[in-house]
Amino acid sequence: MKTIQFLQTSPEQLADLISNGVKTELQQLKEELLSKNANDEILTRDQTAELLKINLSTLWAWTNKGKVKAYGISGSRRYYKRSEILDALQELKR
Structure with missing residues (x-):
C-alpha cells in the first residue's frame, strides 16, 4: 500500500x-x-451436453458417477457450472 x-x-x-x-x-x-x-455461467442439461458433445443419458451417467457436479434448483431440473465442466474435462483427459 x-x-x-x-x-x-x-x-x-x-x-x-x-x-x-x-x-x-x-x-x-x-x-x-x-x-x-x-466461466461461472450456469448451463442447463441440454447446454452442458452440447458443450461436452455427449447425449443426455451420458451426462446423467457422468453426474451419477460424480464425474460432473449438478445443481438442483427445483424438482428434476439440473444445472451445471461451466467452470466446473471445463475442470472436469481436464480430469477426464488424464
Missing part, C-alpha cells in the same frame, strides 16, 4: 488522490471479478 503524506496537501490534491485510489481499486476489482466469473 502506498503511504501518502497529508501535510502540505491541498483539499483538491487530497480529493484527487482519493479519487485516483478508488478508481484504481475499482478497476482491479472489476478485472478480478470478470476473470473469476467468465
